[in-house]
Amino acid sequence: MVEGTQAYGHLMVFGISAPILILILQLLGLACFSYIVYKRVAPLLRGQRDERLDRPVLRVQKVAKFWLGQWKHPRYRVAGTLHLMIFAGFVILATRAFYLLLFGLSGDFAAPSAIGRAYDVIADYAATIVFLAVSAAAIRRVVFKPARYAVPEKYGKWRSVDAIFLLALIALLMFSESLFEASRAAIQAQHGMPPEFLPLLSLPWVLLSTLGAASLTTLWNLHLGAYLADVLTFYFLLCYRPFGIQFHIETSLFNVYFAKLDRGTVKPVRWGVSDEQLDQVKSFGVKTFEDFTWKHMLDFYSCADCGRCSDNCPANTVGRPLSPRFLTIKARDYCFEHFPVFGSANNSHALIGGIYSEDEVWSCTTCGACEEECPLLIEYIDKIVDLRRGMVDEGNVPKSVQKALKALESRGNPYGKLEKKKAEWAKDKEFQQTCDVPVLDGSHGAETLYFVDSITSYDDRIQAIGRATARILDATGENFGILGASEKDSGHEVRRFGEELLFQALRDHNTEAIKAAGVSRIVTSDPHAFNALKHDYKDLPPVEHISQVIAREVKRGSLRLNHVEDAQKVFTYHDPCYLGRHNQVYDDPRAVLDAIPGLRRVEMGRCRDRSFCCGGGGLMLFYEPQENERMGVKRVQMAAEAGANVIVTACPFCMVNIEDAIKVSGMEGKMTAIDLTELVDQHLVRQEPKAAETVNEVPTHAHA
Amino acid sequence: MEILVCARRVPDTSENEIQLNGAGNDIERDDLVYSINEADNYAVEEALQIVAKSGGTVTVATVGTDEDEEILRREMAMGANQGALLCDEAFSGSDGKGIATILKGLVQKGKFDLILTGVQAEDGGAQVGGMLAAMLDYPFASLVNSIEVLGEKKLKVGREIEGGNKEMNEIDLPCVLSIQTGINEPRYVGMRGIRQAQSLEIPTYGAAELGIDSGSVGEAAAKVKRDDYFVPALGKGAEILQGSNEEIADKLIELMKAKGGLQ
Numbered sequence: 001m002v003e004g005t006q007a008y009g010h011l012m013v014f015g016i017s018a019p020i021l022i023l024i025l026q027l028l029g030l031a032c033f034s035y036i037v038y039k040r041v042a043p044l045l046r047g048q049r050d051e052r053l054d055r056p057v058l059r060v061q062k063v064a065k066f067w068l069g070q071w072k073h074p075r076y077r078v079a080g081t082l083h084l085m086i087f088a089g090f091v092i093l094a095t096r097a098f099y100l101l102l103f104g105l106s107g108d109f110a111a112p113s114a115i116g117r118a119y120d121v122i123a124d125y126a127a128t129i130v131f132l133a134v135s136a137a138a139i140r141r142v143v144f145k146p147a148r149y150a151v152p153e154k155y156g157k158w159r160s161v162d163a164i165f166l167l168a169l170i171a172l173l174m175f176s177e178s179l180f181e182a183s184r185a186a187i188q189a190q191h192g193m194p195p196e197f198l199p200l201l202s203l204p205w206v207l208l209s210t211l212g213a214a215s216l217t218t219l220w221n222l223h224l225g226a227y228l229a230d231v232l233t234f235y236f237l238l239c240y241r242p243f244g245i246q247f248h249i250e251t252s253l254f255n256v257y258f259a260k261l262d263r264g265t266v267k268p269v270r271w272g273v274s275d276e277q278l279d280q281v282k283s284f285g286v287k288t289f290e291d292f293t294w295k296h297m298l299d300f301y302s303c304a305d306c307g308r309c310s311d312n313c314p315a316n317t318v319g320r321p322l323s324p325r326f327l328t329i330k331a332r333d334y335c336f337e338h339f340p341v342f343g344s345a346n347n348s349h350a351l352i353g354g355i356y357s358e359d360e361v362w363s364c365t366t367c368g369a370c371e372e373e374c375p376l377l378i379e380y381i382d383k384i385v386d387l388r389r390g391m392v393d394e395g396n397v398p399k400s401v402q403k404a405l406k407a408l409e410s411r412g413n414p415y416g417k418l419e420k421k422k423a424e425w426a427k428d429k430e431f432q433q434t435c436d437v438p439v440l441d442g443s444h445g446a447e448t449l450y451f452v453d454s455i456t457s458y459d460d461r462i463q464a465i466g467r468a469t470a471r472i473l474d475a476t477g478e479n480f481g482i483l484g485a486s487e488k489d490s491g492h493e494v495r496r497f498g499e500e501l502l503f504q505a506l507r508d509h510n511t512e513a514i515k516a517a518g519v520s521r522i523v524t525s526d527p528h529a530f531n532a533l534k535h536d537y538k539d540l541p542p543v544e545h546i547s548q549v550i551a552r553e554v555k556r557g558s559l560r561l562n563h564v565e566d567a568q569k570v571f572t573y574h575d576p577c578y579l580g581r582h583n584q585v586y587d588d589p590r591a592v593l594d595a596i597p598g599l600r601r602v603e604m605g606r607c608r609d610r611s612f613c614c615g616g617g618g619l620m621l622f623y624e625p626q627e628n629e630r631m632g633v634k635r636v637q638m639a640a641e642a643g644a645n646v647i648v649t650a651c652p653f654c655m656v657n658i659e660d661a662i663k664v665s666g667m668e669g670k671m672t673a674i675d676l677t678e679l680v681d682q683h684l685v686r687q688e689p690k691a692a693e694t695v696n697e698v699p700t701h702a703h704a
Numbered sequence: 705m706e707i708l709v710c711a712r713r714v715p716d717t718s719e720n721e722i723q724l725n726g727a728g729n730d731i732e733r734d735d736l737v738y739s740i741n742e743a744d745n746y747a748v749e750e751a752l753q754i755v756a757k758s759g760g761t762v763t764v765a766t767v768g769t770d771e772d773e774e775i776l777r778r779e780m781a782m783g784a785n786q787g788a789l790l791c792d793e794a795f796s797g798s799d800g801k802g803i804a805t806i807l808k809g810l811v812q813k814g815k816f817d818l819i820l821t822g823v824q825a826e827d828g829g830a831q832v833g834g835m836l837a838a839m840l841d842y843p844f845a846s847l848v849n850s851i852e853v854l855g856e857k858k859l860k861v862g863r864e865i866e867g868g869n870k871e872m873n874e875i876d877l878p879c880v881l882s883i884q885t886g887i888n889e890p891r892y893v894g895m896r897g898i899r900q901a902q903s904l905e906i907p908t909y910g911a912a913e914l915g916i917d918s919g920s921v922g923e924a925a926a927k928v929k930r931d932d933y934f935v936p937a938l939g940k941g942a943e944i945l946q947g948s949n950e951e952i953a954d955k956l957i958e959l960m961k962a963k964g965g966l967q
Contacts, residue, residue, distance in 0.1 A: 392894050395891025395892045499895065
């Protein structure tokens with residue numbers, strides 16, 4: 001090694017030799033970090049149980065895809081690319097960071113033995129790229145200020161300060177590492193030794209070219225100074241990260257590993273407590289911070305405040321008092337305040353009326369757009385449902401929703417309609433002549449059950465979807481029937497509105513009725529019922545949504561479709577949340593549309609997993625939100641922008657919301673909505689000539 | 705404060721299709737679902753809120769049969785401390801005065817500072833509260849839409865006056881108040897609460913326990929008898945406003961001002 005480095009071992013600061021000082025510094029840094037992490041883990045230990053250790057192979061795959069592979073990041077091109085660069089740089093530089101730390105512990109101030117030339121070159125470039133990427137990210141935040149980072153006044157201060165400080169520290173770390181390398185190379189050059197190879201245009205190379213003329217003393221001071229700056233920045237960053245958004249650097253790996261694996265499901269009231277034992281649970285849902293599960297607390301720590309959730313949240317878009325981003329940020333602020341690093345925990349405050357408002361929690365349609373977008377796989381729906389469970393337990397439910405719940409309890413449907421009228425939609429005279437829908441009451445058996453659910457049974461407008469579905473099933477030669485009066489509401493939104501025990505009563509009733517019907521499969525035209533039967537119920541025959549059935553039968557050739565009649569019509573398909581995002585059925589409905597000869601189809605900007613919720617289904621129809629405009633109105637605008645004049649959907653609630661929105665926004669005559677089943681029913685090539693006369697039933701009357 | 709709320713189980717108008725029976729003297733009662741009379745539910749909520757602030761207990765009572773017990777359990781799930789089912793064959797067919805007589809028996813058995821009733825039963829005539837107060841010689845205020853406790857012996861109550869006005873009164877305890885809907889927002893009673901209330905003990909009181917002469921209540925003593933029951937023929941009342949959206953809006957505002965809906 002070069003001459004000067006010999007001096008490092010003998011360098012004394014405040015009477016302590018430099019390597020010892022560096023060792024003390026590092027031990028202090030580690031102790032500090034350990035203490036802070038211990039304090040951060042404390043609330044997690046007081047949180048509720050959460051079972052996240054099953055299916056390790058699947059979890060590792062998730063880590064590979066979403067953490068190491070940064071899968072969600074490119075959904076936002078610029079920010080995603082910058083983050084990919086920084087993340088990749090970090091992964092590459094982790095090794096060098098550790099051997100740099102060991103550097104100062106050795107008396108001769110020399111690398112223990114570099115991993116290899118090739119790695120050094122890659123690391124130099126990685127540091128350069130990270131340096132440039134964090135600079136670009138900072139400029140982006142300060143100069144271009146993307147809208148999704150803005151903090152509305154009601155949510156407090158401008159958070160970008162956190163982000164920019166973090167970016168600056170990372171830049172400093174990269175700079176000091178590079179300066180350390182460059183000054184060493186310069187010292188070597190002045191000693192006439194063959195200088196260390198610094199890759200062209202890398203940050204150390206650039207720095208070296210500016211250091212050439214400096215004196216040896218200056219270089220040596222720079223070298224030592226860069227090292228000290230590097231060590232200090234490293235430990236400062238380490239200890240500073242658990243105080244804000246930057247904590248995700250530590251927690252993200254765990255957050256992704258422990259992420260929720262099952263789409264479309266809702267967490268149990270308490271993990272490890274069976275439905276039968278629920279009577280013994282003292283309190284339901286989340287009322288105070290400690291009622292959150294440890295994983296949900298980890299979610300709060302992991303949020304990077306990137307704003308993608310709220311950018312995609314339909315409730316936030318239409319001005320409802322909900323922003324998933326601040327749902328998390330407010331909880332984290334609460335946690336940091338009430339479980340402080342210095343001082344003792346002080347937590348028993350009610351969250352509702354404290355950091356959250358009632359309307360904030362009821363505003364969510366559980367559409368899942370936020371969860372779909374989050375690069376860190378943070379969960380929102382389960383938290384919302386848990387908060388609602390807490391509110392239901394306290395009797396804190398909006399009056400309009402109370403009425404619907406009460407009706408569900410006494411009549412099995414939210415409208416308070418009579419049970420015996422559940423099958424009346426199928427008794428329409430004209431309809432009955434072409435299609436007979438038997439009620440499976442013991443005297444009739446069938447292969448397939450058509451689970452109709454409340455809205456399709458009782459709503460005047462939506463009944464047409466029921467009849468179209470029945471005619472399609474009939475056309476495929478399916479031996480099917482319905483439960484009639486013994487079918488109660490699937491309870492999908494009852495569960496998601498937090499009334500777990502009422503949901504369970506509905507589920508148990510339906511499960512028994514379905515089993516008694518002795519069918520071997522279930523079909524439904526309602527994605528909410530589909531999701532409930534598929535994920536919330538247990539031990540049922542296989543369940544399919546009608547769009548899956550149609551797609552299959554069209555492919556098999558057993559359903560044939562006529563050429564589209566009006567060539568002026570441009571169709572667009574609106575993905576219902578509980579068919580698309582929650583169950584990943586994106587292609588079947590589109591395949592059905594494309595199977596209608598001559599049909600012109602366009603995609604909206606927000607489609608498939610970025611579909612924009614129409615306003616919510618089930619009990620959401622009974623909730624009166626505070627909002628600036630309706631989600632449905634936004635959606636109709638999106639369809640118009642895409643150049644469509646027919647919105648095809650595959651969900652009764654989407655139909656209600658979108659048809660309302662067309663009226664509200666004065667688009668009548670310019671835009672129409674139709675259900676996939678209605679469209680297919682219109683275009684069916686009928687087998688018998690007699691049936692061909694009664695093909696169309698496009699209802700024009702308003703829904704109830 | 706010890707509060708008694710008098711409640712009643714009625715067919716739920718929002719969850720039934722009310723139809724006349726064949727005889728034309730009552731509604732068809734098969735296939736009906738029942739719930740607590742809505743105004744009574746507001747009265748229970750008000751009682752619970754008073755007790756939450758000033759202490760005391762809430763007792764909910766109903767005159768009826770075993771079937772009516774479900775509303776007591778529901779209100780106990782809501783938070784009421786006790787229920788009382790006033791049940792005796794002799795009570796059947798009582799008119800408003802008979803019901804008031806039975807309730808008076810319960811009031812005299814206990815030590816209630818405040819007695820609340822709903823403003824009226826959905827299938828009734830808003831008569832029991834006033835009669836009960838008169839029989840007890842208690843002060844009475846009807847159509848109450850706000851209550852404030854002023855010390856041990858006094859309440860300040862707000863009453864709704866026709867036309868949307870409000871008057872404030874001081875009233876001495878013990879008293880009877882009939883509670884208007886909208887005085888509060890009744891809490892939701894979930895499945896969980898209802899299930900937990902299933903095992904609660906609810907005492908039943910007959911004529912003897914209440915010290916009531918059987919001859920003064922029931923069908924025989926009733927001096928008001930239902931003579932007929934029918935659905936009135938639909939009259940003309942609806943007016944369809946014509947014109948552009950702006951014109952319609954202007955006319956609507958005019959009409960609402962004229963009818964006192966807007967100030």
